[in-house]
Amino acid sequence: MQEEEIARSAALEQRHWWYAERRELVRRTVAGWPVGRALDIGCGSGGNARVLAGLGWRVTGVEHSPEACRIAASRGLAVVRGDGTRLPLRDASMDLVLSTDVWEHIDDDAAVAAETARVLRPGGRALIAVPAGTALWGGHDVALGHFRRYEREGLAALVRGAGLEIDDLWSWNVLLRPVVRARRRRRTAPESEMEKVSPALNAGLRAAVMAERVLPLRRLPGVSLVVTAHKPRGARR
Structure with a gap:
């Protein structure tokens, strides 16, 4: 992602409704998990x-973009510039690995998946979100x-x-997929779709995503996919 787009985001x-609801997704998913050391790959x-930190996690961010590193550090986050396919961390050193809307930016996504598993301790958890549906591919992705x-x-x-x-x-952002x-x-x-919207439209779009918290839509096609996983306790690495 270009530095200009990172600064705009x-x-x-x-x-913005999308970012706000993604933060809420993270908060609601992780709330109740035992806290410990967390890594945010591609922390932007x-x-x-910051959501994880607010829940009591000791968070480190790894980010490839110099501009994103600068912004994250200015907001008080411990951030290291690095590559998701070669994480600068020890084996089995993390209790949680978070990565939201990052894997799609990496050519070798199998490598970042393997690195996620490597740095997790046995029993540690991963929370991953990615864009869903090849039918939705468009100029925004480019x-x-x-x-x-x-x-x-x-x-x-x-x-x-x-x-x-x-x-x-499960699927996320299901109701807005047709739009x-x-x-x-x-x-x-x-052309990126991440742009300013009017307060009224922002509230309406956020309300649509909020409704999915109670509606049985998680198995239907959405704009994003979310997965929670864990490293088996018997794993050697």
Whole structure:
């Protein structure tokens, strides 16, 4: 992702409905898990890492972009510049590995999955979110430097292939999928969809995603896929 896009995303994330609900997804998923050491791979400007810190986790971010590192550090996050496929951390040193909307930016996603498993202690958990559905591929993906979007079966195989056991795998942002698909059919030029929206529209879009907390939609196609997994306690690495 270009540095200009990273700076723009950092400016948007405090109020934008998508970032706000992604932070809430992290909070609701992790709340109740025993706290310890957490790693946020591709932490960006640190929004999700700050959620973990607020829940009591000792968080380190790894980020490839110099601009994102600078912003995250300015917000008080312990961040290391590094590559998700070669994490600068010891084996079995983390209780939680978080990575939201990062794997699609990495050509060798099997390597980042393997590194996630390597740095997790036996019994440690992973929380991964990725964009879903090859049918939704469009100019937005090109503009953000995505290599792919994921289908449920492929993501499950990738996580299991790294040696992790899946606890849950579900769709997120289901209600807005038809809107996203229609928009991408109209707008094919490489252009990010992360842009300012009016307060009223922002509230409406956030309400649509919030409704999924109580509606039985998790097994239907969505805009994103989310997986929770753990490293088996008998694993050697």
